[in-house]
Every structure is written in C-alpha cells, then in structure tokens.
Amino acid sequence: MMNPHLYCVIMAGGSGTRFWPASRRDRPKQFLPISGRLPMIAETQARLEGLVPIERVLVVTAESQVDLVLQAIPTLPRKNVLAEPAARNTAPCIGFAAFETLRRDREAIQVVLPSDHVIAPVEEFQSTIEDGVAEAQCGETLVTFGIRPDHPATGYGYIEVGPRTCHHGGSEVFSVQAFVEKPSRKEAEGFLSSGNFLWNSGMFVWKAKAIENALREHLPEIPVAFERYSSGAPLDEVYSNLPALPIDTGVMERASNVRVLPIEYSWSDVGSWAALPELHPADESGNHPVLSEGGLLVTEDSRGCLAYAEEDEVIALIGVENLIVVRAGNATLVCPRNRAQDVRRIVDRLEREGKHFL
Amino acid sequence: MMNPHLYCVIMAGGSGTRFWPASRRDRPKQFLPISGRLPMIAETQARLEGLVPIERVLVVTAESQVDLVLQAIPTLPRKNVLAEPAARNTAPCIGFAAFETLRRDREAIQVVLPSDHVIAPVEEFQSTIEDGVAEAQCGETLVTFGIRPDHPATGYGYIEVGPRTCHHGGSEVFSVQAFVEKPSRKEAEGFLSSGNFLWNSGMFVWKAKAIENALREHLPEIPVAFERYSSGAPLDEVYSNLPALPIDTGVMERASNVRVLPIEYSWSDVGSWAALPELHPADESGNHPVLSEGGLLVTEDSRGCLAYAEEDEVIALIGVENLIVVRAGNATLVCPRNRAQDVRRIVDRLEREGKHFL
Numbered sequence: 001m002m003n004p005h006l007y008c009v010i011m012a013g014g015s016g017t018r019f020w021p022a023s024r025r026d027r028p029k030q031f032l033p034i035s036g037r038l039p040m041i042a043e044t045q046a047r048l049e050g051l052v053p054i055e056r057v058l059v060v061t062a063e064s065q066v067d068l069v070l071q072a073i074p075t076l077p078r079k080n081v082l083a084e085p086a087a088r089n090t091a092p093c094i095g096f097a098a099f100e101t102l103r104r105d106r107e108a109i110q111v112v113l114p115s116d117h118v119i120a121p122v123e124e125f126q127s128t129i130e131d132g133v134a135e136a137q138c139g140e141t142l143v144t145f146g147i148r149p150d151h152p153a154t155g156y157g158y159i160e161v162g163p164r165t166c167h168h169g170g171s172e173v174f175s176v177q178a179f180v181e182k183p184s185r186k187e188a189e190g191f192l193s194s195g196n197f198l199w200n201s202g203m204f205v206w207k208a209k210a211i212e213n214a215l216r217e218h219l220p221e222i223p224v225a226f227e228r229y230s231s232g233a234p235l236d237e238v239y240s241n242l243p244a245l246p247i248d249t250g251v252m253e254r255a256s257n258v259r260v261l262p263i264e265y266s267w268s269d270v271g272s273w274a275a276l277p278e279l280h281p282a283d284e285s286g287n288h289p290v291l292s293e294g295g296l297l298v299t300e301d302s303r304g305c306l307a308y309a310e311e312d313e314v315i316a317l318i319g320v321e322n323l324i325v326v327r328a329g330n331a332t333l334v335c336p337r338n339r340a341q342d343v344r345r346i347v348d349r350l351e352r353e354g355k356h357f358l
Numbered sequence: 359m360m361n362p363h364l365y366c367v368i369m370a371g372g373s374g375t376r377f378w379p380a381s382r383r384d385r386p387k388q389f390l391p392i393s394g395r396l397p398m399i400a401e402t403q404a405r406l407e408g409l410v411p412i413e414r415v416l417v418v419t420a421e422s423q424v425d426l427v428l429q430a431i432p433t434l435p436r437k438n439v440l441a442e443p444a445a446r447n448t449a450p451c452i453g454f455a456a457f458e459t460l461r462r463d464r465e466a467i468q469v470v471l472p473s474d475h476v477i478a479p480v481e482e483f484q485s486t487i488e489d490g491v492a493e494a495q496c497g498e499t500l501v502t503f504g505i506r507p508d509h510p511a512t513g514y515g516y517i518e519v520g521p522r523t524c525h526h527g528g529s530e531v532f533s534v535q536a537f538v539e540k541p542s543r544k545e546a547e548g549f550l551s552s553g554n555f556l557w558n559s560g561m562f563v564w565k566a567k568a569i570e571n572a573l574r575e576h577l578p579e580i581p582v583a584f585e586r587y588s589s590g591a592p593l594d595e596v597y598s599n600l601p602a603l604p605i606d607t608g609v610m611e612r613a614s615n616v617r618v619l620p621i622e623y624s625w626s627d628v629g630s631w632a633a634l635p636e637l638h639p640a641d642e643s644g645n646h647p648v649l650s651e652g653g654l655l656v657t658e659d660s661r662g663c664l665a666y667a668e669e670d671e672v673i674a675l676i677g678v679e680n681l682i683v684v685r686a687g688n689a690t691l692v693c694p695r696n697r698a699q700d701v702r703r704i705v706d707r708l709e710r711e712g713k714h715f716l
Contacts, residue, residue: 021674296712300703309690314715316379316704318693323678325692332667332685334692335676345658346674354654357672 005107006133007208008052009097012041012061012069012115013087017347017358018272018340021331022308025358030115031068033292034270035279039072041115051126052111058082058100059115060093085236091250092242094204095215095222099230101208109133110211112204117269118279124265131171132205132261139166141259142214142252143205144176146198147267152188155271157181157200157248159260176258179248198262200248202269210257218254219245273324274340276306287317306337331357363465364491365566366410367455370399370419370427370473371445375705375716376630376698379689380666383716388473389426391650392628393637397430399473409484410469416440416458417473418451443594449608450600452562453573453580457588459566467491468569470562475627476637482623489529490563490619497524499617500572500610501563502534504556505625510546513629515539515558515606517618534616537606556620558606560627568615576612577603631682632698634664645675664695689715 015028023029030041038046045057054075061069063083070076082096094112101108111129119125132143146159162175179200183191191197204211215222225238243250252258268275277288287305289297294312299305302317308326309315315325324340326333335342350357373386381387388399396404403415412433419427421441428434440454452470459466469487477483490501504517520533537558541549549555562569574581580600587596601608610616626633635646645663647655652670657663660675666684667673673683682698684691693700708715 021672296715298704298707298711300700300707301697312688314379314689314708314712316689316691316693316701318691318700318704319697320681320692320694323692325690327685327690330670331672331674332683332690333674333676334678334681334683335674336678339659339677342658342676343674346656346676349656349658350672353656354672357654 002051002053003109003133005105005109006052006111007056007058007101007105007108008048008111008113009094009101010041010044010057010059010113010115011090011093011097012059012065013084013093014114014116015062015087016116018343020343020347020350020358021333022326022328024329026064027068028065028116029270031065031072034276034290035118040118040270041069042072044113044115044117045073045076047119047122047125048111051129055080058097060084060097062087085239086242087244088239088242089244090202090247091215091219091245092222092225092239094211094247095219095226095242098208098212098215099223099226102212103230106209108208109136110204110206110208112206114202114269117201117203117267120266124263127169128171128261128263128265129205131167131169131173134168135166135171135173135259135261136205136207136210138168139257139259140207140210141257142210142255143173144252144258144260145201145203145263146260147201147263149188149192149197149199152185152192153199154182154185154188156269158183158188158191158197159200161196161198161260161262165259171261171263173259173261176252176260179253181249198260199267201263201267204247211251214251214255214257218251219243272340272343273306273308273326273335274337276308277304277337280306289315304337360409360411361467361491363463363467364410364469365414365416365459365463365466366406366469366471367452367459368399368402368415368417368471368473369448369451370417370423371442371451372472372474373420373445374474376701378701378705378708378716379691380684380686382687384422385426386423386474387628389423389430392634392648393476398476398628399427400430402471402473402475403431403434405477405480405483406469409487413438416455418442418455420445443597444600445602446597446600447602448560448605449573449577449603450580450583450597452569452605453577453584453600456566456570456573457581457584460570461588464567466566467494468562468564468566470564472560472627475559475561475625478624482621485527486529486619486621486623487563489525489527489531492526493524493529493531493617493619494563494565494568496526497615497617498565498568499615500568500613501531502610502616502618503559503561503621504618505559505621507546507550507555507557510543510550511557512540512543512546514627516541516546516549516555517558519554519556519618519620523617529619529621531617531619534610534618537611539607556618557625559621559625562605569609572609572613572615576609577601630698630701631664631666631684631693632695634666635662635695638664647673649673662695 158180160177162177286303304322516538518535520535644661662680
C-alpha cells in the first residue's frame with residue numbers, strides 16, 4: 001500500500017560534459033538513453049512505480065530544461081516541475097523542493113534522488129527506500145544510502161559509518177561518523193580495507209519538515225529565501241542570492257540526526273562512457289551497441305568496443321578493439337575505453353576553439 | 359594557343375564502394391571532395407583549364423548522376439553531359455563519346471580521362487597531354503599514358519613497353535608490347551625490376567575518327583549501335599544490347615596502332631581511404647583532416663589518423679593512432695589505415711543487413 005505522504009524529488013539540474021558529444025549544454029546526460037531505452041530521468045521515475053505515484057513526483061531542473069523533462073516523462077504534471085532560475089548545487093535545490101512539498105503536504109516524506117544513476121534490481125531499491133522511509137518517520141532522521149565499495153574508487157565521496165542505531169525491514173541503520181570528499185587513491189585503498197566506509201550515493205529520505213529544520217539550523221539563508229519567494233519576491237531574485245552549496249557539506253556533515261542505510265544492490269552513477277559496457281551486454285560480435293531506433297552496428301574483427309549512436313545511424317568498425325565510438329548531433333568521438341575521462345579535455349578545447357560543438 | 363579540334367571526355371560512370379560511407383550508391387567517389395576542396399570530377403575539369411575550353415568538355419555518366427555532374431561543374435553546358443542508360447564499362451562509354459564528338463566535329467581529337475584520379479602538377483600533366491595530341495595527330499595512333507611504378511602494386515593494370523617509335527615535345531613515344539591485367543605480387547615484383555612495365559593510367563588521346571575506326575574493326579557492334587541511335591532508335595534500347603567491356607581488352611590489346619607515353623608526374627587513382635593521408639598533409643597534431651566548410655578536428659595524444667567529415671561536423675580523437683575515421687550521411691566508419699581495403703566487407707554486410715545505409 002502506498003504511503004499517501006510519500007513524495008519523490010528528482011534532482012535534474014546536472015550539466016555534465018563527460019558524455020560529450022551525446023550530452024550537450026542544452027541536453028545533459030539525464031535526458032539521454034545512456035543506461036537503457038529511455039532517458040535516464042525517465043528510468044529514474046519508472047523505478048518509483050508502485051512506490052510513489054506520478055502526482056507526487058517533483059522534478060527540480062534548470063528553467064531551460066523544463067521542456068526536456070516533460071518530453072522525457074510525458075505523464076508528469078507541469079506543476080510538478082520546479083524550474084531553478086540558476087544552478088546553485090543541491091542545497092538550494094533541496095530547499096526549493098522542501099518548500100514546495102510542504103506547501104502541498106505538511107506531513108510529507110521525501111525520497112530525493114539524482115536523475116542520472118543506474119540502479120537494479122528495482123525490487124531491492126524500493127524495499128530499501130521503504131526501510132529508509134520507516135527510519136525517517138520513526139526517528140525524524142536524515143537518511144542517506146551508502147554503497148559497499150568493491151574497489152578503491154576515487155571518483156565518489158565516502159561515508160564513514162558509525163555505530164548501528166536500529167533496523168527497519170531488511171536494512172540496518174547506522175549513525176554517520178563523517179562525510180569524506182573524493183579521496184586519493186591511497187586513502188580510497190585504506191577506506192576499502194577498513195570495511196567501514198561506503199560510497200555516498202547522493203540519495204536521501206527525510207521528512208520535508210526535518211530537512212527544512214536542518215536547513216534552518218545550518219543554512220538559514222535558504223529557508224529565509226523561500227519565505228521571501230512565498231511572500232511575492234521573484235524566484236530569480238531569490239535564487240541569485242543563494243549560496244551554491246552541496247547538501248552534503250552544507251547540512252549533512254553538520255547535522256546530528258544523520259543516518260546511513262547500507263545498500264547491496266547494483267548502483268552506478270555512470271560517470272563516463274567507460275561505464276557503459278557494463279550496462280549494455282556485448283552482442284555476438286563481442287561489442288557493445290548502444291543504439292536508438294533504426295540504428296545498426298556492423299563490425300569486422302573488432303571486439304570490446306562501445307558504439308553509441310542516435311536514431312537511424314550505422315557505425316561500422318573494422319579491426320579495432322576496446323574503443324569508444326560515439327556519434328551524436330554534429331560530432332564524432334573516438335577514444336580507447338581507458339581514456340574516457342579525457343573527454344573533458346576535448347570539451348575544454350572546444351570551449352576555446354569550437355563552442356558551437358558543445 | 360588552344361587546338362580548336364581538341365575535346366575532352368571525362369568518364370564519370372564509376373560506382374565504387376571503397377569510399378563508403380562518404381561514397382554511396384547515389385553519390386560515387388568522383389562527386390566527393392576526396393582529393394581537395396572540390397569534388398574529384400570538378401578537379402579533373404579544372405586541370406584542363408587553358409587546354410580545353412568547357413564548351414568542348416564532354417562528361418559521360420549514368421542517367422541518375424546527370425544532376426550531380428552539373429552541380430559539381432556548374433559551367434558545363436547541359437548538352438555536354440552524355441547520360442548512359444546502363445553501365446557498360448568503358449568501351450561503350452568511349453563509343454558514345456566518339457559518336458557524339460564526331461557529330462560535332464569530324465576532325466576532333468579527344469583526351470579521355472577518368473573523373474576520379476589525382477594528378478599533379480597541372481603544368482606537367484598538360485604538357486604530356488599536348489605531346490600525346492601531337493602523336494595522335496601525326497601518327498593516327500591510339501595513345502595511352504603509363505606511370506613509372508615506384509613499388510610492385512597489385513591494384514593496377516600494367517603496360518609492357520615495346521620499341522621507341524618517336525618523340526613529341528618532352529615525351530618519348532613507345533609502341534606497346536602488351537596490356538597486362540592486375541598482376542600477382544610476384545609478377546608485379548618482376549615487372550618493377552624489369553623496368554619495362556608502366557602502370558596503365560586509363561587516360562587516352564586519339565582522333566575521334568581513329569578510335570571509331572578501331573571500334574569498327576574490333577568491336578563493330580558498338581559503332582553499329584550508335585548508328586542505329588543516330589537513325590532514331592532509343593538510347594536505352596541501343597545500350598541494353600551493348601557488351602560490357604573495358605576499352606583496354608576490347609580495343610587497345612587488339613589494335614596495332616597503340617602507343618604509350620611514359621609520364622613522370624604524381625598520379626594516383628585514390629583506390630581507398632588509405633590513399634588520403636598522402637594527399638592531405640598532416641596538421642600540427644600529426645593527423646590528416648579532410649574536412650568540409652565549418653568542420654573541425656580536435657585531438658589529444660593522437661597521431662597519423664585520417665579524419666573525414668562533411669560540413670559543420672567535428673571529429674574528436676583521444677589516444678588513437680593511424681586510424682581512419684569517417685563520418686558521412688548517416689554513417690560512421692572507424693578502421694586502422696592498413697585495413698581500408700576491408701571497407702568492401704562492410705559494404706557486403708550492409709547489402710544483406712542494411713541496404714539503406716549504402
């Protein structure tokens with residue numbers, strides 16, 4: 001049975017360049033079918049089905065991306081899209097969502113999710129969310145979810161786990177010792193061997209009232225700004241004065257009522273093209289096609305390549321291995337899978353030499 | 359001073375697949391800017407400037423490609439485009455051109471050129487053509503041009519040179535011992551070391567009357583067919599009965615009045631993508647961009663790559679070497695430079711799996 005106070009907030013303000021040329025300034029990663037057949041944001045919403053009805057799903061995004069959101073999730077009511085006049089990182093975004101949710105339901109509980117992660121299976125995801133909801137409801141706590149690391153990743157923030165406080169359903173609940181920003185390789189190896197650190201998934205569950213209280217305590221300018229908005233101040237004026245802060249450092253590190261639920265299911269923030277071969281199984285040729293409608297991959301003597309293309313496009317590979325080949329818009333990218341992180345260097349170059357290709 | 363009887367026939371009937379995906383069924387290689395900024399056929403015409411005025415340039419092409427010819431050479435009179443209703447190799451094509459040229463000028467001398475070769479410098483090309491014209495005019499001979507081989511190529515036909523017969527301008531003229539089809543590697547090595555074999559360039563000079571006589575002697579069905587056309591028979595009916603034969607085996611091998619002029623300038627039939635890096639110098643990054651208006655190549659740690667793209671396209675390469683990367687139409691090709699000949703295998707696959715990409 002659905003909890004009638006349960007809301008979901010999907011944060012879709014990202015503007016990453018790591019998926020250039022598929023992702024562009026005006027179409028970031030969350031609007032691309034990178035992880036499956038649907039845009040990532042649509043897959044995020046689909047993952048909530050049976051848990052939160054579409055009427056209680058809010059999406060926070062940039063003003064310029066409202067139409068993209070509505071195209072990606074056609075059933076989403078227009079009034080559930082919260083358009084930020086400026087990008088101010090996650091703390092103001094969460095403040096905006098808390099303000100709007102409380103306006104609709106003073107008893108609301110929020111599941112806050114990034115729009116561009118890959119999670120499976122859905123059943124385990126939903127069951128840990130339900131456990132998180134139980135925890136947030138009983139304890140008035142701010143609940144985070146931590147992924148058990150299987151390698152010393154340096155691209156994620158970590159959560160240092162404190163003592164166990166209780167359990168809900170199949171989930172143990174722990175207090176949080178510390179939030180740690182992206183570590184060095186050496187630190188990450190220490191975290192992995194200690195067994196006491198989890199990757200910070202960026203997903204949260206809390207009562208809207210609880211996060212509002214925490215904001216009021218640690219970043220009071222945010223609730224104050226939305227009160228001004230409520231009294232008639234224009235949103236863009238309100239936003240222009242807000243600090244650009246992540247919720248992790250702005251609130252979670254400072255608050256005393258933070259908890260973490262370790263989660264065991266498959267999770268990826270899909271940080272670069274190099275993450276895609278794991279998400280898309282190889283075809284009979286041993287390559288990984290990520291194609292849209294009407295697309296075709298034709299290969300001769302090629303293995304381990306990721307081929308991404310838009311509708312009605314063919315990619316032909318002869319005698320190559322472990323390459324990333326991306327065709328999107330007016331651009332073509334070719335690089336070895338182990339150089340995917342250097343796409344940002346191409347983006348930097350285009351900033352100077354060919355902005356219109358960004 | 360221009361010879362008022364000198365005509366040029368550009369043969370543009372080719373439909374090669376070796377430049378897929380840039381070349382397509384409806385846009386073969388000669389209509390692509392592969393060797394320079396202009397389509398190859400336009401560069402072929404430009405190479406005649408000062409030697410043959412556009413009013414005396416005839417282009418023989420497929421009916422479906424008449425518009426492409428006129429787009430590529432906008433100054434060409436429509437009546438100078440001879441549209442073949444069917445592809446019948448070079449002998450009928452040359453018969454058609456001889457028929458049409460003689461209709462205009464009984465004293466015509468023809469320079470017959472493929473539309474898709476690269477030749478430089480223009481001055482040397484024109485001076486050997488003038489020498490060939492002198493030979494054809496004095497001797498009533500069928501003149502071919504042979505390139506001195508610098509490696510044992512197996513992709514060209516060869517001409518075995520006979521005794522020297524005379525000279526014109528800076529050119530020696532030789533009789534021809536034999537025409538040899540594409541040889542094996544071993545044979546080609548023998549040809550190279552003997553010093554007595556030249557590559558068959560596929561370029562000819564002759565009096566229109568001389569080639570008509572030779573056709574009448576060796577392939578009489580061809581002049582007979584064009585006489586029927588002249589008497590009112592429809593061209594497509596006439597063509598459907600013609601043999602599909604190259605002029606080399608159909609006439610040149612059998613005729614006794616064939617001569618060859620060795621030429622020393624730079625010549626290439628540009629047989630595959632692998633030929634392009636030689637024609638397009640490397641940029642400061644060490645890669646070979648072959649881009650149209652508005653195009654851009656951006657590279658990081660990449661060398662020796664050929665990047666071909668259409669207008670307003672960017673190609674980005676990271677950490678790759680000696681690759682061919684082609685973006686054209688709805689298709690992207692990636693292969694090492696030494697695998698370019700295998701593009702035909704992709705084309706074969708598409709014949710079965712994705713004809714609409716051909």
